[in-house]
Amino acid sequence: MKYLWLMSMLYRKERTTLFLLLSYSILLLLCRATLTQSIYLFFLVWNTFLGIIPLLISSYIHFTGELLSKTKLIILLLIWLVFLPNSFYIITDVVHLPKSSKHLFWLDATIILSCAITGFYAGFISINQISQVVQLKYAIKIQQWHLVLLAILSGFGIYIGRILRFNSWDIILQPTYLIETLFQQIIDLKPVLFSFHFGLFIYLTLYCFKKITTHEHTF
Numbered sequence: 001m002k003y004l005w006l007m008s009m010l011y012r013k014e015r016t017t018l019f020l021l022l023s024y025s026i027l028l029l030l031c032r033a034t035l036t037q038s039i040y041l042f043f044l045v046w047n048t049f050l051g052i053i054p055l056l057i058s059s060y061i062h063f064t065g066e067l068l069s070k071t072k073l074i075i076l077l078l079i080w081l082v083f084l085p086n087s088f089y090i091i092t093d094v095v096h097l098p099k100s101s102k103h104l105f106w107l108d109a110t111i112i113l114s115c116a117i118t119g120f121y122a123g124f125i126s127i128n129q130i131s132q133v134v135q136l137k138y139a140i141k142i143q144q145w146h147l148v149l150l151a152i153l154s155g156f157g158i159y160i161g162r163i164l165r166f167n168s169w170d171i172i173l174q175p176t177y178l179i180e181t182l183f184q185q186i187i188d189l190k191p192v193l194f195s196f197h198f199g200l201f202i203y204l205t206l207y208c209f210k211k212i213t214t215h216e217h218t219f
Contacts, residue, residue, distance in 0.1 A: 014125050018055075021118040022048070028111045032104070041108060044093065044115045050086040050168070051119030055126040057083065062129040065137055073137070080130065083168050084150075085157025087123025088202050091116040092162045123154075124209045147206060152199030159194045 025048060033039055057080040061073065068076070093112050100108040127150065131142045160166045160182070170178050185191045 018052075018118070018122060018125075021114065021121060025111065025114045025118055028107070028114060032107055032111060036104070041096070041111055044090065044111065047086070047090050047093065048115045048118055050083070051090055051115075052087075052122045054080055054084045054087050055122040055129075058126040058129040058133075061133055065133045073133075077130070080126070081153070082157075082171060084123060084126065085154045085161065086168060087119045087126065088154050088198075089158050089161055090119040092158060095162075120205060120209075124206055127206065148199070148203050151203035151206065152195050154202055155198030155200075156191065156195040158198050159191050163191075163194065 025044070029042060029044065032041065057076060061068070061076050061080070065073065090112070093116070094109070097105065097109060097112070127147070134140050135142060161168075164181060164185075166178055166181075
């Protein structure tokens, strides 16, 4: 019920778009399952749900921000930041495409990309909501470098998930091991390059989204 309540907080246009994207992705998965009698790629349902969690958090913050204490708001923002990379992580599931058979390759590619687009859309709306909260509550004007930094951090989060194979909740379940592993990565150029190139991709996509959106509230 709380999930449905949070989703109802979204503007009608955004809610409709997200519903269409989700419906299309699920329809493709069901079609594939019917054709192959296999639930392969159904892990995308879970990944897409994780990609929407930042939007649920930001919707709660956006519509109850005036009632939240500063401490609670900061805690929620930190949780949001931890989960935000999940919105953009799904694009890396293209690594599973080589396992697809020849006659299913393009269907599988479309399924993964449709889920990835859903995640990106949820992430962009979520960033937009948080930007509005920060500007209205703290009178801090969001600059482009803020978005670049956020995109790079998301890129690093994707590296932690895809390459190091950690989950968002590992920051609570195994914080010591997570921190030790991250410190070991400091001397390696690979996570830096990965974070920057994925961060740039996220930022440029975000920039394009900002330009084509017709919503009155933009970044």
